Amino acid sequence: MMVVLIALGGAVGAVARYLVDRFVQARHDSVFPWGTHVANVLACLLFGFVAALGLPPWLFTLLAVGFLGALSTYSTFAYETLRLAQNRARLLALANVAASVTAGLGAAVLGTALADTV
Template sequence: MTVLMVALGAAVGAPLRYFVDRFVQARHDSVFPWGTHVVNATSCLLLGFAGALALPPWATALAGTGFLGALSTYSTFGYETFRLLENRETFLACANVLASLGAGLGAAVIGAACGRALLG
């Protein structure tokens, strides 16, 4: 049952990641990976929120591991940072690392705070 929940969530999260990434990146005339940054920060926000709600195991597998795991993308973040370094965009590569870590951690904290506030 858990594997099915993860697969169902991922089946929605992975295509959504692709479409959001392309939508955001198409609106920026920059080599900075804005699309990946947006999907990763959004995933952290939602995972922090979901974690605070103490969902049942099946819902955690569906939403947390499946959907949000597929929506976020550490491998793309790593690859895009590496490509920036290869292209001698050192400032943008460092900015990507710092901004992604800061936004991800900050979003997770905000999401968890919102989840706790919702529970009262």
């Protein structure tokens, strides 16, 4: 049953990630991977929120493991950072790492704090 919930959440999360990425990236004329950055930070914010709610295991699995696991993507972040470095945009690559880690952790803390107010 849990595998089915992960698959369902993941299917929706993967589509959401693609749509967020395209929506954001289309509005920025930059080589910086804003779409991936926004999708990952949004996933961190929502994960912090969901994790703090104390949801039943099946719902946590659907939302956090399935949906949010697919909404965020470490592999794309790593690939885009590598491509920036390979294309001699090393400062942007470093900025991507610093911004992603800082914003992701901050968003998770904020999400947890928001859940505590509910």
